[in-house]
Amino acid sequence: MNRVYVCSCFAVTEKQVKEHAEAGACTPRQIASACKAGTDCGSCVRRIQAILGRGNCPRRELVDQGMPALAAELASVEDLAEDLSEAA
Known part of the structure; x- marks a missing residue:
């Protein structure tokens, strides 16, 4: 089995990042919350x-449809929910 590691610090593979993206993660921060990738040295954030950037994201789709304000509002709500879950 050939594994392509995206995050060496936490041994996170490209396949794992794609799985988290398919589950709804749209940002490197959301990937970090799911599997810690990008939270240590940070060298993998650009790769993430x-x-x-190649996947579907509800916010990106809203921007493409000419609704950037709604996309920004969705991002704010997602970030707030993420902050609350981290605080709990």
Whole structure:
């Protein structure tokens, strides 16, 4: 089995990042919350961004449809929910 590691610090593979993206993670921060990738040395964040850039994201779809304000509001709500879950 050939594994392509995205995050060496936490041994997170490209496949794992894609699985988290398919489950709804749209940002490197959301990937970090799911599997810690990008939270230590940070050298993998650009690679994570590149992987996420190829997938579907509700916010990206809203921007493409000409609704950037709604996309920004959705991002704020997602960030707030993430902050609350981290605080709990």
